[in-house]
Amino acid sequence: xxxxxxxxxxxxxxxxxxxxxxxxxxxxxxxxxxxxxxxxxxxxxxxxxxxxxxxxxxxxxxxxxxxxxxxxxxxxxxxxxxxxxxxxxxxxxxxxxxxxxxxxxxxxxxxxxxxxxxxxxxxxxxxxxxxxxxxxxxxxxxxxxxxxxxxxxxxxxxxxxxxxxxxxxxxxxxxxxxxxxxxxxxxxxxxxxxxxxxxxxxxxxxxxxxxxxxxxxxxxxxxxxxxxxxxxxxxxxxxxxxxxxxxxxxxxxxxxxxxxxxxxxxxxxxxxxxxxxxxxxxxxxxxx
Numbered sequence: 001x002x003x004x005x006x007x008x009x010x011x012x013x014x015x016x017x018x019x020x021x022x023x024x025x026x027x028x029x030x031x032x033x034x035x036x037x038x039x040x041x042x043x044x045x046x047x048x049x050x051x052x053x054x055x056x057x058x059x060x061x062x063x064x065x066x067x068x069x070x071x072x073x074x075x076x077x078x079x080x081x082x083x084x085x086x087x088x089x090x091x092x093x094x095x096x097x098x099x100x101x102x103x104x105x106x107x108x109x110x111x112x113x114x115x116x117x118x119x120x121x122x123x124x125x126x127x128x129x130x131x132x133x134x135x136x137x138x139x140x141x142x143x144x145x146x147x148x149x150x151x152x153x154x155x156x157x158x159x160x161x162x163x164x165x166x167x168x169x170x171x172x173x174x175x176x177x178x179x180x181x182x183x184x185x186x187x188x189x190x191x192x193x194x195x196x197x198x199x200x201x202x203x204x205x206x207x208x209x210x211x212x213x214x215x216x217x218x219x220x221x222x223x224x225x226x227x228x229x230x231x232x233x234x235x236x237x238x239x240x241x242x243x244x245x246x247x248x249x250x251x252x253x254x255x256x257x258x259x260x261x262x263x264x265x266x267x268x269x270x271x272x273x274x275x276x277x278x279x280x281x282x283x284x285x286x287x288x
Contacts, residue, residue: 180208
């Protein structure tokens with residue numbers, strides 16, 4: 001038997017003791033002898049208390065940091081909104097809107113972490129569903145014409161992986177909303193996330209117009225696709241682009257980002273594989 005309890009020293013001080021007891025029994029169950037120890041564990045208990053208080057203080061501080069980062073990003077988003085009100089050019093207004101969507105993906109990560117019991121990881125399934133809902137609701141026309149399906153396996157990711165992955169989803173869904181279904185066409189889009197020991201696979205696809213015949217992900221000057229490429233590099237991942245019926249982009253990456261994998265200012269393109277594009281009309285993934 002083992003137990004801990006508080007005792008009071010003869011000078012009035014409290015101390016913590018750990019009692020251990022062991023009893024030997026005869027074959028008929030009669031107790032024969034008992035032996036035990038009483039050990040003063042006050043130092044250990046007090047040290048554990050200090051560690052617990054320190055951990056609680058650090059968790060509180062980290063939660064406050066996530067809250068403040070989220071608030072600061074919301075301020076930037078509001079500034080972009082009011083700045084967009086002052087311009088008349090349709091392309092500039094669209095650019096401001098896309099920048100705000102990218103910011104919202106960052107804001108949502110910090111909001112999820114602030115409200116989470118685990119400050120080191122994001123419930124990615126919940127994050128993706130919230131991200132898709134947020135993006136769809138910001139485009140009333142898209143919500144009427146496009147059916148969005150989300151299939152996400154239960155998965156927890158550190159913020160270093162969740163944030164770039166969320167931004168990739170925003171970029172690809174923005175492309176679908178803008179280009180996949182021209183002239184008021186209707187269709188479907190899919191966001192699927194699967195996880196295995198080897199890593200994570202993110203698929204964003206649609207049954208829309210497809211890619212143009214001359215699209216090359218390695219040479220396109222589209223800001224949106226360059227951002228996807230850089231974020232994939234940050235994840236230490238690869239991309240596969242297919243366009244036989246609509247467009248399907250698969251991003252595969254390890255659960256933990258590669259050490260030192262933040263992209264340089266002018267990164268080398270991430271290895272990408274594109275299916276034949278000779279019959280692909282229409283959809284050019286360009287968000288800026």
